Amino acid sequence: MWKFKLFAQKEPAGLEGRYLEIGSLKVQVRNVIAEGGFSSVYLAQDTTHASKQYALKHMICNDEESLELVMKEISVLKSLKGHPNVVTLYAHGILDTGRGKKEALLAKGFCGKSLVEELESRGAAGYFEEEQALEVFRGVCNAVFAMHYGQWKLCDFGSVSTNHKVFERAEEMGVEEDNITVVTERG
Incomplete structure (x- = not known):
């Protein structure tokens, strides 16, 4: 059984426009491209290679259990690196906010359209x-x-x-x- 309550409810993070360093990756956060109950996903542009874009997933973890779920996601994505049908994890970081919370940032490949968006774009x-x-x-x-x-x-x-x-x-x-x-x- 999943324990979704472990994650903090998504807070307005205000990441738009910010410059972030995630591992060796340096990005500028553009705009929100997806939101869920416990995370936001932003379009982020590589500041070194302007043509590269990433989907930057931002999650707030309340406790060790929610952090473990994030670490598990990172581990699975790393184990599937290079698979043509799985999004690539380029970089990740866990930030200690100093307020008893941690924030996770996962920079993944930006695919453009989702399957739903592709279907919607086909009209009637x-x-x-x-x-x-x-x-x-x-x-x-x-x-x-x-x-x-x-x-x-x-x-x-x-x-x-x-x-x-x-x-x-x-x-x-x-x-x-x-x-x-x-x-x-x-x-």
């Missing part, structure tokens, strides 16, 4: 041809295979359902989504 058609869909699926499968080869088995069936419903109204679907969220997040 909004789909891939079969060959393109299989290519995307193959890439995802290759990444999962690399992460789990030889040591992991699917075992978390906490959100599994054999209940197949056809919803007549949007409200019914909303209620079911709320039920799924409760089971998935608080499991």
Whole structure:
């Protein structure tokens, strides 16, 4: 079971415009490109090589357990370095804020568009041809295979359902989504 509460709720970090040094990497933080409940991701530009851009993930850790989760993410990304279907981790840093919190910065490869953005940009058609869909699926499968080869088995069936419903109204679907969220997040 994941303990998402271990991370501090995302605070406005005000990283936009700042110059940061993460390991040997020197970047200027541009703008927020994604936000989650516990982290923000910024577009960052390399100050040495202006054509290089990174996705800079910023997380605030409240305690050792949340820091361990960040370290695990770093470890996994390092172990998958060079895999064509896994984003590259270029640099990382853990900063002690002196307030009993630590901040983690992970500079990852910037991919441009997400899969969702790619689909949305296709407008009303909004789909891939079969060959393109299989290519995307193959890439995802290759990444999962690399992460789990030889040591992991699917075992978390906490959100599994054999209940197949056809919803007549949007409200019914909303209620079911709320039920799924409760089971998935608080499991």
